[in-house]
Amino acid sequence: MGKQYVSLLVILLTASVFLFSCSNTVNRNAGALEFDSIQINEVGHLFGDTAKPGCNIAIHFTYVSTSSDNKLKDSLNNYLLSASFGNKYMTLSPNKAIRLYKENYIKEYLKDLEPMYAKDEAEKEDSSSMQAWYSYYRGIESHVQLYKKHLLVYRIDYNEYTGGAHGMYMSTFLNIDLHTLSPxxxxxxxxxxxxxxxxxxxxxxxxxxxxxxxxxxxxxxxxxxxxxxxxxxxxxxxxxxxxxxxxxxxxxxxxxxxxxxxxxxxxxxxxxxxxxxxxxxxxxxx
Incomplete structure (x- = not known):
């Protein structure tokens, strides 16, 4: 019985040292931030007809899911949403912001291109070239590149095709000082x-x-x-x-x-x- 007690004590002490070490590793960075992501991939077809061209929107958005400081978490998410999608989305929850951004993108595409497509179709333009010309794409992907002490480096990759010879793409980097929550x-x-x-x-x-x-x-x-x-x-x-x-x-x-x-x-x-x-x-x- 005594040997079992000593063995159990050794295990508990070892575990406590391990957990203490892990805790120090995790919490040495400001706010003890943890991250998650939201992913969507949706197509909106002209006139709701899957045989017609459409717009594809794909989003992979990384946000702060938990933190030891809720004010820091909320402020960071507002900033990341604003940088990724625009100021009008910054005060929304990540899920709601992305859903609304997706809906607005598809709605604007249909509003702008359905009249043009109907006119081209009526004039019997070449259907194969029309398919390519009216097939739009927008991709937004973000991730944490570095999180160390009071520094958060966040990358946003943006990719868009709106007809033509090739699409456009760009990457933006945010280096955020977690002392001041400023770039x-x-x-x-x-x-x-x-x-x-x-x-x-x-x-x-x-x-x-x-x-x-x-x-x-x-x-x-x-x-x-x-x-x-x-x-x-x-x-x-x-x-x-x-x-x-x-x-x-x-x-x-x-x-x-x-x-x-x-x-x-x-x-x-x-x-x-x-x-x-x-x-x-x-x-x-x-």
Whole structure:
């Protein structure tokens, strides 16, 4: 009996140490946030006829499901809804917001395109080309890219096709300071008058990534043919550095896709501000 008691005590003590360790791991991040997602995929056909073209809307939305701070949870979800779908949806519950967004998208599609389709059909336009021209698509997918201490990095991917040669797609990154529940901007991360020096670093990294020695060689590859290379507010943080993300057409043609340039913290340490607590947590507390 005594041996059984000792064995049970050892098991309980081991379990308590394990649970305490797990609790510390989970709760060391602000708000002890946990996440879930809502997914929908629906088609609305012109005139309710499945033989006719339609619009397809697909959503995968990640939201805060639980937190040790309900005010933080609600405020974050409002912000994520606003960034993903627009301000008119930010005060709704995630389920209601997505349902309403889906309904509005299909309703607007039918309202705008049914009269045009009826006219084309009456004029006996080529049915195969009409099918492609009137088949619309919108996809919105979001997920948490990083959650560490007081930093939440959230990615939103947007993809849309409204007829034509090809669709459009873009990705947006939100770096959220959970101290203040506000987006982190470049001005929060860098010392004053950083722009020119940071632009030089971006050029140097882009040359290194493409294994060329001059800016002219980079330009010959197609970079900066659609826009100037300069620091963008569309970036994301991690424990290694800052990645600047340029969507299609921002600095390169569609065929080259989005461009990512990652600058390690070490090479821009002279430009980084020491006052940004969130950045210091990410850089120095691994």
């Amino acid at each position: 982190i901007r470049l001005d929060d991360l860098f010392v004053n008058e950083y722009e020119e020096a940071l632009t030089d670093l971006l050029w140097n990294q882009l040359m290194a990534d493409n294994k060329v020695a001059t800016r002219q060689e980079v330009e010959a590859l197609g970079y900066t043919s659609t826009g100037n290379l300069e620091p963008t507010e569309n970036f994301y943080l991690n424990d290694k550095g800052i990645t600047f993300y340029y969507n299609i057409y921002e600095i390169a043609p569609y065929v080259m896709g989005p461009i990512e340039i990652t600058l390690p913290y070490e090479i821009m340490s002279h430009l980084l501000s020491d006052d940004t607590m969130v950045l210091n947590e990410v850089r120095y507390n691994n």
